[in-house]
Amino acid sequence: MSPLVKLSQVNKIYSAGEIPLQALKDIDLEVKKGEFIAIIGASGSGKSTLMNIIGLLDRPTSGSYYLENQDTSRFSQDHLAEIRNKKIGFVFQSFNLLPRTSSLDNVALPLIYAKVSSSERIKKTKKLLKELGLEEKINSRPNQLSGGQQQRVAIARALVNDPEIILADEPTGNLDSKSGAEVMSIFESLHKTGKTIVMITHEEDIAKHAKRVIRMKDGQIWTS
Ligand SMILES: Nc1ncnc2c1ncn2[C@@H]1O[C@H](COP(=O)(O)OP(=O)(O)OP(=O)(O)O)[C@@H](O)[C@H]1O
Ligand SMILES: [Mg+2]
Numbered sequence: 621m622s623p624l625v626k627l628s629q630v631n632k633i634y635s636a637g638e639i640p641l642q643a644l645k646d647i648d649l650e651v652k653k654g655e656f657i658a659i660i661g662a663s664g665s666g667k668s669t670l671m672n673i674i675g676l677l678d679r680p681t682s683g684s685y686y687l688e689n690q691d692t693s694r695f696s697q698d699h700l701a702e703i704r705n706k707k708i709g710f711v712f713q714s715f716n717l718l719p720r721t722s723s724l725d726n727v728a729l730p731l732i733y734a735k736v737s738s739s740e741r742i743k744k745t746k747k748l749l750k751e752l753g754l755e756e757k758i759n760s761r762p763n764q765l766s767g768g769q770q771q772r773v774a775i776a777r778a779l780v781n782d783p784e785i786i787l788a789d790e791p792t793g794n795l796d797s798k799s800g801a802e803v804m805s806i807f808e809s810l811h812k813t814g815k816t817i818v819m820i821t822h823e824e825d826i827a828k829h830a831k832r833v834i835r836m837k838d839g840q841i842w843t844s
Pocket of ligand 1: 634635636641642643661662663664665666667668669670
C-alpha cells in the first residue's frame with residue numbers, strides 16, 4: 621500500500637532574516653496509514669517546521685510532498701484549506717481553543733467550515749465530548765477547564781471531521797504528568813482504532829508510547 625505521507629528531499633529555508641536559515645535538510649519521510657510516530661529532538665531541530673509542512677500550513681522550499689499520492693505543490697490555497705479541514709486534525713501544546721467559547725462550539729467549529737448541518741454538528745460534537753469524558757463540561761469555556769480538560773476538548777476538535785491523520789505538536793508540553801498520561805492513553809486508543817498519528821515531543825517517556833520514533837537534529841532525520 622502506498623504511504624499516506626511521502627516527503628522526498630524536502631528542504632525548508634527561512635529567508636526573512638539577514639542570514640537565511642535552513643530549518644530542514646533533505647528530509648525523506650514516509651508515513652503509512654495507521655502508524656503512530658513520535659518525532660523527538662532538541663529545541664530548534666526543525667520538528668515544528670516539519671509538522672507544519674506535513675499539515676499543509678507551510679510549503680517546502682524544495683523537494684516534494686505527496687499526500688495520498690497527490691502532489692501537494694499543485695494544490696491551490698483553497699484546496700489546501702479544504703484538505704486541512706477534512707483530512708488533518710491538529711493538536712497543539714497551548715490547546716489553541718477559542719476563548720469565551722463553549723467546549724461544544726470549539727469542537728463544532730471545523731464542522732461549520734465543512735458545511736455540516738446544525739443538528740448533525742451537535743450530535744457529533746456531543747458524542748465525541750462524551751467519549752473523551754467531558755460530558756459535564758459541554759457548556760464550559762476554556763478558562764473554566766483544567767489544562768488536561770482543555771487538551772481533551774482540543775483533541776475532540778481535531779477528531780470531529782474524522783481526519784486521515786492527527787498531527788500533535790507537544791500535546792503534553794503544558795500538562796502535568798497525570799493529564800499527560802491521559803492524553804497518551806487517548807492517543808493509544810485512537811491508534812488501536814486505526815488512526816494515523818504523528819506526535820512531536822521533547823520527552824523520551826512520551827515518545828515511548830509511539831510505535832516508531834524519528835529523531836531530528838539540526839534539520840535532519842537521524843536514523844540510529
Ligand atoms: N517563521 C520562521 N522564520 C524564521 N526562522 C524560523 C521560523 N520558524 C522557525 N524558524 C527557525 O527554524 C529552526 C527550526 O525551528 P522549529 O520551530 O521547527 O524547531 P522545533 O524543533 O520545533 O523547536 P522547539 O522544540 O523549540 O519547538 C529554528 O532555528 C527556528 O529559529
Ligand atoms: Mg516546535
